[in-house]
Amino acid sequence: MTETPRISLDGVSYTYEEAPSPALSQATAAIREGEFVAVLGHNGSGKSTLAKLLNALYIPTEGTVLVCGYNTKEEKYTWEIRRRAGMIFQNPDNQIVATVVKEDVAFGLENLGVPTVDMIPRIESALATVRMSKFADTAPHMLSGGQKQRVAIAGILAMEPSVIIADEATAMLDPSGRQEVLDTLLALNKNKNITVVWITHFMEEAAKADRVIVVSDGSIVEDGTPGEVFEKTDRMRELHLDVPHMTALAEELRSEGMPLPGGILTVEDMVREVEKIICPSKSAT
Amino acid sequence: MSIEVRHLTHTYSEGSALSAVALDDVSFSIQDGEFIGLIGHTGSGKSTLVQHLNGLLKPTSGQILIDGEDLNGEKVDRRALRRRIGLVFQYPEYQLFEETVAKDIAFGPKNQGLSAGEIDARVRYAMDCVHLDYEKYAEKSPFELSGGQMRRVAIAGVLAMKPSTLILDEPTAGLDPRGRDRILSMLEDLHRKENTTVIMVSHSMDDMARLATRLIVMANGKIVASGTPREIFSQREMMTSIGLGIPDAARLCGALREKGYDLPADLYRPEELKQHLLRLWKEAGKC
Amino acid sequence: MLKNITLGQYYPVDSLIHRLDPRIKLILTIAFIVAVFMVHTLAGYAVIFAFVFWLSRLAKVPFRMLLRGLKPLRFIVILTFLLNLFFTPGEKVLVEFWIIRITEESLLQAVHYSLRLIFLVLGTSLLTLTTSPVSLSDAIEILLTPLKKIRFPAHELAMMMTIALRFIPTLLEETDKIMKAQMARGADFESGNLFNRARAMVPLLVPLFVSAFRRAGDLAMAMESRCYHGGEGRTRLRVLKIQNNDWAACGIMVLLIGLIVLEGILL
Numbered sequence: 001m002t003e004t005p006r007i008s009l010d011g012v013s014y015t016y017e018e019a020p021s022p023a024l025s026q027a028t029a030a031i032r033e034g035e036f037v038a039v040l041g042h043n044g045s046g047k048s049t050l051a052k053l054l055n056a057l058y059i060p061t062e063g064t065v066l067v068c069g070y071n072t073k074e075e076k077y078t079w080e081i082r083r084r085a086g087m088i089f090q091n092p093d094n095q096i097v098a099t100v101v102k103e104d105v106a107f108g109l110e111n112l113g114v115p116t117v118d119m120i121p122r123i124e125s126a127l128a129t130v131r132m133s134k135f136a137d138t139a140p141h142m143l144s145g146g147q148k149q150r151v152a153i154a155g156i157l158a159m160e161p162s163v164i165i166a167d168e169a170t171a172m173l174d175p176s177g178r179q180e181v182l183d184t185l186l187a188l189n190k191n192k193n194i195t196v197v198w199i200t201h202f203m204e205e206a207a208k209a210d211r212v213i214v215v216s217d218g219s220i221v222e223d224g225t226p227g228e229v230f231e232k233t234d235r236m237r238e239l240h241l242d243v244p245h246m247t248a249l250a251e252e253l254r255s256e257g258m259p260l261p262g263g264i265l266t267v268e269d270m271v272r273e274v275e276k277i278i279c280p281s282k283s284a285t
Numbered sequence: 286m287s288i289e290v291r292h293l294t295h296t297y298s299e300g301s302a303l304s305a306v307a308l309d310d311v312s313f314s315i316q317d318g319e320f321i322g323l324i325g326h327t328g329s330g331k332s333t334l335v336q337h338l339n340g341l342l343k344p345t346s347g348q349i350l351i352d353g354e355d356l357n358g359e360k361v362d363r364r365a366l367r368r369r370i371g372l373v374f375q376y377p378e379y380q381l382f383e384e385t386v387a388k389d390i391a392f393g394p395k396n397q398g399l400s401a402g403e404i405d406a407r408v409r410y411a412m413d414c415v416h417l418d419y420e421k422y423a424e425k426s427p428f429e430l431s432g433g434q435m436r437r438v439a440i441a442g443v444l445a446m447k448p449s450t451l452i453l454d455e456p457t458a459g460l461d462p463r464g465r466d467r468i469l470s471m472l473e474d475l476h477r478k479e480n481t482t483v484i485m486v487s488h489s490m491d492d493m494a495r496l497a498t499r500l501i502v503m504a505n506g507k508i509v510a511s512g513t514p515r516e517i518f519s520q521r522e523m524m525t526s527i528g529l530g531i532p533d534a535a536r537l538c539g540a541l542r543e544k545g546y547d548l549p550a551d552l553y554r555p556e557e558l559k560q561h562l563l564r565l566w567k568e569a570g571k572c
Numbered sequence: 573m574l575k576n577i578t579l580g581q582y583y584p585v586d587s588l589i590h591r592l593d594p595r596i597k598l599i600l601t602i603a604f605i606v607a608v609f610m611v612h613t614l615a616g617y618a619v620i621f622a623f624v625f626w627l628s629r630l631a632k633v634p635f636r637m638l639l640r641g642l643k644p645l646r647f648i649v650i651l652t653f654l655l656n657l658f659f660t661p662g663e664k665v666l667v668e669f670w671i672i673r674i675t676e677e678s679l680l681q682a683v684h685y686s687l688r689l690i691f692l693v694l695g696t697s698l699l700t701l702t703t704s705p706v707s708l709s710d711a712i713e714i715l716l717t718p719l720k721k722i723r724f725p726a727h728e729l730a731m732m733m734t735i736a737l738r739f740i741p742t743l744l745e746e747t748d749k750i751m752k753a754q755m756a757r758g759a760d761f762e763s764g765n766l767f768n769r770a771r772a773m774v775p776l777l778v779p780l781f782v783s784a785f786r787r788a789g790d791l792a793m794a795m796e797s798r799c800y801h802g803g804e805g806r807t808r809l810r811v812l813k814i815q816n817n818d819w820a821a822c823g824i825m826v827l828l829i830g831l832i833v834l835e836g837i838l839l
């Protein structure tokens with residue numbers, strides 16, 4: 001492939017100060033433009049460290065991280081990297097700075113020195129994209145968790161990024177909030193071709209990505225399509241990760257001799273495959 | 286111990302312009318040894334309800350009877366009644382404050398005025414319940430532990446008061462699969478071995494399918510359904526209409542039935558689905 | 573619920589006074605205080621009172637609301653009155669018994685000082701009732717900007733104020749939650765003597781501090797990731813612009829001060 005990847009990691013290691021062993025070691029991966037990549041791993045696996053390396057919040061102790069072609073080690077590119085690769089965090093409360101939604105969306109633009117007249121349309125369009133326009137003048141503490149995360153996404157969108165990194169952005173939300181946030185990013189990925197790095201420990205979410213990277217004990221241990229990765233059910237359990245229920249069920253049925261193919265992730269997949277091998281019962285009345 | 290809730294209504298900031306009805310004429314009862322799954326949307330009134338069961342909130346109207354005694358009655362020993370109902374809040378690890386795990390867990394028993402010997406026994410008991418090794422963790426600072434371990438310490442802090450009913454508000458929120466499984470198996474043990482009545486608020490239908498003996502479904506401050514997981518999860522339309530999901534296996538069962546497959550309506554466990562699909566496959570043969 | 577509290581005492585309605593530029597309001601409040609201190613006669617206070625009353629009507633703030641601001645300070649006002657009444661030396665004795673001696677001078681001074689205090693509070697209350705905390709912090713930042721030359725951290729100060737305002741509701745909610753959680757473990761925040769009560773706060777304060785620090789760390793990282801690097805080269809969404817109304821307000825204040833000065837000369 002000739003295109004330069006949006007993000008490339010080359011032998012990246014990171015050790016926290018005074019930590020005996022690296023939190024991430026020898027990670028190598030390339031993420032292409034427009035990909036929706038889920039990074040899956042249990043707590044302490046190194047997946048959050050990885051996220052922070054992509055935004056120049058951490059600088060690798062070894063190896064190189066390139067974001068849109070810029071090396072995170074070079075300080076002069078720090079702001080450019082952060083503008084192009086925006087990040088949303090786990091706790092919705094701890095990333096909203098302003099006391100009014102639209103002012104929070106403006107925060108990044110203010111930092112970049114965007115003239116006031118140019119800010120207003122950018123804020124309006126960002127809020128419209130995440131369907132939060134009617135909350136423009138609301139105080140953040142009156143919003144639900146999912147709404148707060150969408151405001152955070154709008155704050156990044158206003159900066160016109162090419163990559164969005166979501167560091168466990170749904171971990172503290174209820175199911176409908178999780179759905180809102182994931183749907184918002186899936187739509188941005190599809191409609192605006194924004195590259196998304198989705199860090200999570202929910203396998204249902206990872207199953208919706210184009211690609212899943214599994215991190216365990218500071219190393220990248222699996223990298224492939226959700227079908228390929230979740231197919232290895234024993235391996236996933238060994239890594240203390242869940243497998244989609246339907247994938248697990250398919251595997252059990254296969255072990256009993258039922259000729260189901262691999263790559264079943266959702267209920268819809270399962271229904272489709274069952275229909276191929278079992279006819280609806282003739283005895284059904 | 287039985288809990289009976291009669292016509293419980295709670296209005297926040299009553300009389301002001303901001304008043305909001307959080308609970309609207311809620312009645313139900315819970316028997317000894319049940320494992321209740323309390324489900325509902327954020328804002329459906331679940332959290333307000335559980336805070337009433339332990340006396341932290343007072344009803345605007347209605348009653349809560351613990352073994353027949355009114356929790357908010359004039360003559361009863363409210364503190365003694367409250368003590369029998371342990372309440373674990375959401376993200377309970379945020380309430381830890383002591384220098385060591387053992388001291389933090391001892392906070393509740395100390396407030397109960399127990400002797401030093403009894404307190405120590407309680408701490409050991411509670412740590413054992415949450416599967417934390419006493420020798421290894423008792424003298425550690427709770428702030429050095431992992432998120433999942435901190436949560437277990439916080440739950441131990443409530444268990445050390447030996448409540449006969451344990452209420453937990455989303456005990457697995459924010460934990461990874463391993464942390465979640467530890468909490469769930471711990472609750473399973475408590476329910477089975479100690480015969481503790483458990484009321485668990487959760488958004489995870491899979492957790493509910495695994496543990497609950499009865500589900501209570503709330504929406505807009507009211508109870509809209511109550512029954513075994515099997516009864517509740519077969520009501521797919523009702524659940525989706527109030528914005529709640531059902532376990533994948535129940536969804537698969539419903540989808541296949543719609544296609545004309547001969548399956549019982551109330552399957553919700555993957556094992557059951559597996560058996561029935563194998564049966565269909567052997568009976569119906571190939572297409 | 574704690575979620576619905578209004579911050580400070582901001583009274584959120586739309587009025588002429590609410591719409592004034594916060595910088596102008598801040599400066600005019602200071603001018604008003606100066607005017608109050610220039611008053612020497614009861615007639616002058618009557619003018620001031622009429623002015624405050626008129627402003628409260630204009631601001632659509634109930635006058636009772638304004639008076640409520642005095643409540644926490646009532647003891648200080650009474651104390652000021654009594655101290656001045658009893659301890660100001662004077663000639664024309666009005667009442668004298670035992671060790672108490674009230675003179676005409678002392679009575680006048682007591683009235684003066686307590687009225688000054690009252691109007692000072694009313695004036696600043698009017699400012700905080702009609703100006704949101706955020707606008708106030710904006711005004712302070714801009715007014716203090718010239719001090720940047722002597723390395724005064726005007727931007728940082730305003731940013732701190734904004735963040736504090738943003739997190740007050742969050743932390744209040746959290747306090748409520750932790751308090752309930754500890755009460756569920758048998759903590760008692762209400763009974764006992766002062767010492768016991770202070771000790772009972774430990775299980776509340778430690779988690780609150782731990783959480784505040786965690787939040788601060790998270791927020792710092794989130795701000796950095798959104799390209800925050802101090803006030804340098806920063807633009808603003810909210811731009812304050814002085815309008816005709818603001819000039820009119822200034823004019824009225826000049827008139828008031830003129831009136832007070834005139835009163836000082838004539839009476």
